[in-house]
Amino acid sequence: MDTHPRKLLVIISEAALEKNLVRDARRFGAQGYTITDVRGGGGGGERESSWEADRSVEIKIIAEAAVAELLAQHVLTTYAPHYAITMFTADVGVFRPQKF
Amino acid sequence: MLDPVVLFFVLGVAARLARSDLRLPEALYEALAIYLLLAIGLKGGVELARQPALAVLPHALGAIALGAVIPLLLYPVLRSVGRLSTADSASIAAHYGSVSVVTFAVATSSLVAAGIASEPHMPLLVALMEAPGIVVGIVLARRFAVAGDGARAGVRWGVLAHEVLFGKSVVLLLGGIVIGFVAGPRGITPIEPLFIGLFKGVLALFLLEMGLVAGGRIADLRRAGAFLVAFGIVVPVGLGLLGAVAGHLLGLSLGGTALLATLAASASYIAAPTAMRVAVPEANPALSIGVALGVTFPFNITLGIPLYLQYARWIGN
Numbered sequence: 574m575d576t577h578p579r580k581l582l583v584i585i586s587e588a589a590l591e592k593n594l595v596r597d598a599r600r601f602g603a604q605g606y607t608i609t610d611v612r613g614g615g616g617g618g619e620r621e622s623s624w625e626a627d628r629s630v631e632i633k634i635i636a637e638a639a640v641a642e643l644l645a646q647h648v649l650t651t652y653a654p655h656y657a658i659t660m661f662t663a664d665v666g667v668f669r670p671q672k673f
Numbered sequence: 674m675l676d677p678v679v680l681f682f683v684l685g686v687a688a689r690l691a692r693s694d695l696r697l698p699e700a701l702y703e704a705l706a707i708y709l710l711l712a713i714g715l716k717g718g719v720e721l722a723r724q725p726a727l728a729v730l731p732h733a734l735g736a737i738a739l740g741a742v743i744p745l746l747l748y749p750v751l752r753s754v755g756r757l758s759t760a761d762s763a764s765i766a767a768h769y770g771s772v773s774v775v776t777f778a779v780a781t782s783s784l785v786a787a788g789i790a791s792e793p794h795m796p797l798l799v800a801l802m803e804a805p806g807i808v809v810g811i812v813l814a815r816r817f818a819v820a821g822d823g824a825r826a827g828v829r830w831g832v833l834a835h836e837v838l839f840g841k842s843v844v845l846l847l848g849g850i851v852i853g854f855v856a857g858p859r860g861i862t863p864i865e866p867l868f869i870g871l872f873k874g875v876l877a878l879f880l881l882e883m884g885l886v887a888g889g890r891i892a893d894l895r896r897a898g899a900f901l902v903a904f905g906i907v908v909p910v911g912l913g914l915l916g917a918v919a920g921h922l923l924g925l926s927l928g929g930t931a932l933l934a935t936l937a938a939s940a941s942y943i944a945a946p947t948a949m950r951v952a953v954p955e956a957n958p959a960l961s962i963g964v965a966l967g968v969t970f971p972f973n974i975t976l977g978i979p980l981y982l983q984y985a986r987w988i989g990n
Contacts, residue, residue, distance in 0.1 A: 589950040592832075610699075618893075618959065622699055623886050626946035626962055655954035 576666030579673045580641035581633060585611060585659040587620070588628035590652060597651075598634050601644040604673060607633045617657050629657070635665060635673045676783050679974055681877040685884015686971070690891070697882045705879040706943075709778055710842055712868040712875075713796045714849020715861065720793025721850065722857040728924075729794045735923045736798040739937055740805035743912060744770040748813050755900045757960070763814035764949045764956035765901075768965045769908060770806015771941030772799055774842055775883060778876055779974045780935040780981070784928045787982075791928030800846040802936055804837045807948045814953040833952055840944050880974070887971055893963030901960060905968025909938035909977050917984035927985050934981035939973055940965035 584594060591608065598606055611631045612622045620629045634641065641662060652658055667673050688695045721729075744766035751762035777799050784791055811833070837843070853861060861868075894902055916937025920930030942965050950958055 587950065589947055593951070621889065623696070623882075623889065624702060625943050626950070626958065627886070652954075656950075 574668065576668060577670040578638075579635050579665055579667050579670075580638045581635050581663045581665045582641040582645060583661055583663075584632045584634070584648060585613070586630060586632070586652070587657050588630045589626075590656055591630050591632070593652075594632055594648070597647060598632070598644055601647065602640045603634045603636045603644065605635070609633075615657065615659070620657065635667060637673070675975075676779065676786060678779060678782060678873065678877045678880050682880040682884040682887075682971070682974060685881045685886075686888040687884075689885045689888025695885065697878075697885065702879075702882050705875055705882070707841070707845060708868075708875055709872075709879060710774060710845035711849040712872050713774065713778060713781070713799070714846040714851075715853040715864075715868050716849075716872075717793055717796030718850040718853020719856070719858050719861050720853075721797075722854045723793070728792075729797065732792070732794065732798060732923050732925065733801055735919060736802050736933070736936070737805050739916065739919050739933070740770050740772070740802040741809050743915075743937065744806050744809040744813060746915075747908065751904070755904065758955070759817045760814055760953050760955035761957055761960050763810045763817070764953050764958075765904075765961045765964060766813060767807045767810020767949055768940045768942070768945040768961045769912065769969075770809055771804070771945040772802045772806075772936045773939035773941055773965075773970060773973070774799055774846070774943070775876075775879065776935060776939040776970065776973045776978075777932065779880070780932055780978045782873055782876060783978055784931065784982070789928040789931070789982075791926060791932050795929060795932050796846060797850055798933070799936060800843050800850070803840075803843055803941070803944050806941070807837055807945055810945075810949065811952045814956070833948060836951070837944060837948050840947070842944055883970070887966050890963050890967035893959040894967050897960050897963045901964045902968055905964040906972050909940075909969050909973055910980065913938035913977065913981045914984055917981060917988050920985065921988045927989050930985035930988065931978075931982040934984050935973065935978055938969075938977055938981060940969045942966045942970065 586594065595606060609631050610622060611629050613620060613629060620627055622628050645660060648658065648660060747766040747769055748762050751757050751765055913934040916934035917930050920933035925933060942962060946958060946962055949956060949961065
């Protein structure tokens with residue numbers, strides 16, 4: 574089956590940013606997103622999801638490479654200086670290109 | 674006499690410090706929080722329905738003013754004595770301006786245990802006191818932000834207002850009050866065993882979880898330093914007195930005065946951290962949450978609440 578190349582952008586961040594990130598993703602042209610609640614730790618300590626201010630989310634966005642890059646750049650300049658953010662991309666193949 | 678619910682909190686802290694694998698499922702925490710907020714609201718609403726609510730307005734305005742004044746008092750102390758940044762000072766001040774519903778719940782339960790009555794509309798004051806301190810804290814952060822501090826001039830006030838006013842604590846508290854008020858004492862009878870009868874047991878479970886969370890913040894305190902630890906104890910002692918004086922001036926009963934003192938002395942750890950995180954990104958949440966949850970919350974539920982009741986007694990005489 575033929576697949577079409579797209580970028581998967583994964584943003585792991587504090588749950589407080591969820592609404593902002595979804596809004597930004599839409600604004601930059603992403604057609605969809607998937608969010609899961611996650612736990613983890615890093616240089617700034619641990620985030621154990623034990624109560625409201627301690628929650629983290631993982632946001633997955635599949636989009637055209639240009640969209641993913643613009644969004645990633647925006648996240649790096651706007652949020653990364655003050656928030657716990659982990660972000661990476663991967664090349665993926667999708668079956669229905671019009672969805673992404 | 675130490676309230677047994679406080680011992681659940683101590684158990685949680687101890688388990689956490691001993692690195693026990695005890696962990697309450699997040700969904701349970703969420704469910705218990707929803708239950709507590711609704712139950713507090715319902716109880717207040719039912720009591721409100723029993724009597725004309727004429728006295729409420731001055732008390733409501735007084736409570737809002739108290740919540741707004743507290744950050745203005747604390748901000749200069751945090752800046753000059755604590756030498757903290759503008760953003761951190763404003764954020765911590767906002768946490769103390771807002772209120773902790775669970776601290777309020779523990780205070781009401783110890784008043785009930787002591788057989789002391791309080792005004793039925795106290796839960797309404799809790800809902801009203803959530804937001805003013807947060808708003809004043811954000812204004813302080815903007816007003817004194819140094820250029821190039823990263824502080825963006827444009828706060829999305831609409832979004833923030835929506836988040837605070839329609840946040841779950843305000844929605845559930847006010848929703849519970851309205852349901853209790855509309856249903857009245859008789860209408861509420863069928864759900865009374867759940868929301869009134871089980872209240873203290875649920876509060877105990879919730880405090881076990883809060884102990885686990887608070888115990889986890891103790892590591893933050895090492896970073897926060899001696900000033901903030903002292904701040905977390907001295908400030909509620911002072912603000913409790915302010916709240917008791919305000920309660921007396923507003924003509925509240927002994928129980929009401931003790932509760933207003935508790936509200937003034939308490940620091941928010943649900944509404945304020947979320948709102949401040951979005952509105953003032955430069956503030957370090959480990960400091961504000963560390964002091965609010967790691968120092969002030971444990972202090973209030975163990976030593977603070979009996980002290981605020983004592984304040985109310987002294988001022989009443």
